[in-house]
Amino acid sequence: MATLSQALRLVGLLENELTRRRWEIDRNNDYYRGKQKLRFASDEFAKYHGTRYRDFSDNWVQVVSDSPVERLTVTGFKAAGEERADDELWRVWQENALDADSQLGFLGAVNSGRSFVLVWGDPDDEDAVDVTFEDAAQCIVAYQPGSRRKRRAALKRWQDGNTDFATLYLPDEVWKFSRPMQRQEKSPQMADVDEEMRLWLPEAERERRRTWTPRDEEELDEPNPQPNPMGVVPMVELPNRPLLVDDPIPDVSGVVSMQDAINLLWAQCFTASDYASFPQRVVMGAERPMIPKLNSAGEIIGQQPVDLGRFNVERVLWITGKDAKISEWQAANLAAYTSLIEVAVGHIAAQTRTPQHYLIGKMANLSGDALIAAETGLVQRVGEKQIWFGQALREVARLIALAQDNEAKAAAMRAGTVMWADSESRSHAQMADALLKLKQLGFPFEWLALRYGLTPTEVADLVAMRAAEADLDPVAEVTRLMADRAGRPPADDTGEDEPEGEPDRDAA
Numbered sequence: 001m002a003t004l005s006q007a008l009r010l011v012g013l014l015e016n017e018l019t020r021r022r023w024e025i026d027r028n029n030d031y032y033r034g035k036q037k038l039r040f041a042s043d044e045f046a047k048y049h050g051t052r053y054r055d056f057s058d059n060w061v062q063v064v065s066d067s068p069v070e071r072l073t074v075t076g077f078k079a080a081g082e083e084r085a086d087d088e089l090w091r092v093w094q095e096n097a098l099d100a101d102s103q104l105g106f107l108g109a110v111n112s113g114r115s116f117v118l119v120w121g122d123p124d125d126e127d128a129v130d131v132t133f134e135d136a137a138q139c140i141v142a143y144q145p146g147s148r149r150k151r152r153a154a155l156k157r158w159q160d161g162n163t164d165f166a167t168l169y170l171p172d173e174v175w176k177f178s179r180p181m182q183r184q185e186k187s188p189q190m191a192d193v194d195e196e197m198r199l200w201l202p203e204a205e206r207e208r209r210r211t212w213t214p215r216d217e218e219e220l221d222e223p224n225p226q227p228n229p230m231g232v233v234p235m236v237e238l239p240n241r242p243l244l245v246d247d248p249i250p251d252v253s254g255v256v257s258m259q260d261a262i263n264l265l266w267a268q269c270f271t272a273s274d275y276a277s278f279p280q281r282v283v284m285g286a287e288r289p290m291i292p293k294l295n296s297a298g299e300i301i302g303q304q305p306v307d308l309g310r311f312n313v314e315r316v317l318w319i320t321g322k323d324a325k326i327s328e329w330q331a332a333n334l335a336a337y338t339s340l341i342e343v344a345v346g347h348i349a350a351q352t353r354t355p356q357h358y359l360i361g362k363m364a365n366l367s368g369d370a371l372i373a374a375e376t377g378l379v380q381r382v383g384e385k386q387i388w389f390g391q392a393l394r395e396v397a398r399l400i401a402l403a404q405d406n407e408a409k410a411a412a413m414r415a416g417t418v419m420w421a422d423s424e425s426r427s428h429a430q431m432a433d434a435l436l437k438l439k440q441l442g443f444p445f446e447w448l449a450l451r452y453g454l455t456p457t458e459v460a461d462l463v464a465m466r467a468a469e470a471d472l473d474p475v476a477e478v479t480r481l482m483a484d485r486a487g488r489p490p491a492d493d494t495g496e497d498e499p500e501g502e503p504d505r506d507a508a
Contacts (some may be wrong), residue, residue, distance in 0.1 A: 085456030105133030355378030
């Protein structure tokens with residue numbers, strides 16, 4: 001059991017580390033949304049054209065982040081020693097809308113380097129379990145020295161209204177704190193105003209606003225701190241591309257700089273298009289045309305240059321002078337910019353193992369095998385994420401069992417399995433052909449149905465439908481079973497003779 005001073009000290013240390021991580025998370029989120037500044041530009045270019053392209057971005061970061069997430073779909077959980085997926089774990093998964101929210105969690109991990117899952121029971125319903133995916137900007141987990149899995153503490157910090165909240169999760173208890181809001185997402189000018197006015201407050205009030213205080217038990221309608229009946233820290237981290245001794249790596253870490261370069265190339269291309277994309281003609285060896293300047297009485301008092309804009313409208317030009325002639329500047333070659341951009345996009349594709357047809361949008365007459373080969377890198381990338389995310393989700397399933405006070409299932413889930421949908425792209429014809437060959441090799445129907453992409457619940461419904469059909473037409477069922485034993489599709493019901501050399505089914 002921690003004392004109040006120990007809990008406050010731990011919250012402060014975890015909050016400092018969370019603040020250190022925040023800048024990269026915010027930057028990656030901004031780039032994912034297309035909020036990208038024009039970088040690598042010269043001072044002169046930024047001065048004259050920076051505001052013009054302030055809201056422009058050619059967003060490849062979003063494509064790189066989305067491409068693996070769209071192939072990460074959990075279909076079920078299976079405890080060690082069990083032949084079928086666990087229906088109860090899937091019920092909790094569906095009740096918490098995690099079929100949708102898990103996509104947000106995977107995207108957060110891919111974009112920010114990590115995301116989190118929080119599991120907690122419902123005191124009013126022993127069968128209900130609250131499971132939520134949490135953002136890396138709000139959560140942090142502390143591990144035991146020398147371990148990447150044994151959790152010692154976790155912190156969730158967030159804002160609501162004008163108040164900061166923090167919840168400290170320990171293996172044996174949970175502390176909840178609050179304080180007046182320290183930092184709000186405002187413009188730098190308004191943030192400076194808030195900081196200046198905070199200095200006007202007495203020192204005691206400033207200290208009170210900086211300090212976390214335990215939340216009121218009557219407001220929470222529960223004790224604070226409260227015991228943790230699960231006996232473990234109920235927050236799990238989903239790392240993306242983890243390293244042995246350093247922080248996990250977001251998929252977009254290497255894309256950000258190249259994205260800046262691409263945006264600059266586009267800005268320069270647009271500028272060249274505006275100024276030099278058409279042939280330019282120039283009059284040489286002649287004075288600028290002049291016209292008389294008259295006063296109110298109609299008398300000539302001088303000369304003034306002709307408005308050159310009139311020549312654009314009237315399409316008439318007088319050229320005077322013995323040596324006058326017209327020359328032409330060729331239009332700028334904008335293909336030089338687009339070629340560089342394609343090279344940069346190719347580098348992004350190679351570095352992130354994102355198929356080039358995802359980025360460039362060009363597809364020739366490629367065969368199905370060629371497309372599969374082009375997506376091999378992405379499929380392998382998704383497989384790596386299934387391994388690391390699967391370990392974390394297996395621990396989430398164990399926490400769900402602990403929240404339901406089912407220690408036997410929790411122990412079995414330590415070596416359990418997270419079931420994923422197939423990450424490869426295949427046509428229905430290719431998939432059906434592959435599954436038919438596997439069936440002829442002896443693979444059971446339920447395994448094939450899972451491989452096809454159905455969830456365990458859908459497979460159970462399908463098995464029940466097949467049983468119902470067998471009850472309605474037992475002869476057809478016997479024919480199908482005998483065809484399965486023979487390793488070939490069943491004959492149709494047209495009454496035609498069976499192929500020569502095949503055994504007679506009635507005799508069999």
